[in-house]
Amino acid sequence: GQLVERDDVLLRRVEVRGEFLPKYTVxxxxxxxxxxPGFHVATPLRIAGSQRYVLVNRGWVAGPRDRSLPVVSxxxxxxxxxxxxxxxxxxxxxxxTKVAEGNVWQNLVFERYHQATGLELQPFVIQQESAAADxxxxxxxxxxxxxxxxxxxxxxxxAMSLAMLIYYxxxxxxRRPTPKQ
Numbered sequence: 001g002q003l004v005e006r007d008d009v010l011l012r013r014v015e016v017r018g019e020f021l022p023k024y025t026v027x028x029x030x031x032x033x034x035x036x037p038g039f040h041v042a043t044p045l046r047i048a049g050s051q052r053y054v055l056v057n058r059g060w061v062a063g064p065r066d067r068s069l070p071v072v073s074x075x076x077x078x079x080x081x082x083x084x085x086x087x088x089x090x091x092x093x094x095x096x097t098k099v100a101e102g103n104v105w106q107n108l109v110f111e112r113y114h115q116a117t118g119l120e121l122q123p124f125v126i127q128q129e130s131a132a133a134d135x136x137x138x139x140x141x142x143x144x145x146x147x148x149x150x151x152x153x154x155x156x157x158x159a160m161s162l163a164m165l166i167y168y169x170x171x172x173x174x175r176r177p178t179p180k181q
Contacts, residue, residue, distance in 0.1 A: 059136030082130040
């Protein structure tokens with residue numbers, strides 16, 4: 001159970017063997033899938049042969065209309081989890097001081113989760129991709145690493161340059177008078 005350096009595994013495929021600890025499951029609120037509100041279900045997994053845990057985002061579940069917690073089955077015994085290592089949430093602007101009420105949370109922040117559970121945690125979350133008999137949806141958005149933003153800025157600057165060139169040509173290039181006959 002060595003502590004893994006977060007940057008060594010971030011955005012890489014990982015596989016871990018261990019047993020879930022359902023007592024510390026959290027439901028990350030306000031997660032949308034196909035226009036329907038719900039929760040991401042995150043459960044710590046005790047890594048086999050160690051006292052260290054890794055938090056596994058097991059997938060999405062629809063939220064009941066009465067805003068109660070959904071019932072989610074938990075695979076028992078040793079599991080082999082495959083997925084992608086991602087960073088915990090950064091601190092977001094949170095509109096309320098009630099960001100973690102029981103096991104319903106707005107964001108998964110490492111310090112807050114560690115403080116709430118006291119577990120020895122790896123410094124990343126695994127987005128589970130391997131199948132399990134729990135009816136959770138595991139469709140993850142791929143991180144774009146800001147690529148679309150960079151392309152939008154590049155397009156904006158090239159368009160501005162073209163507009164300035166056209167303006168210059170229209171206002172500064174003089175037409176030669178045609179000779180009269």
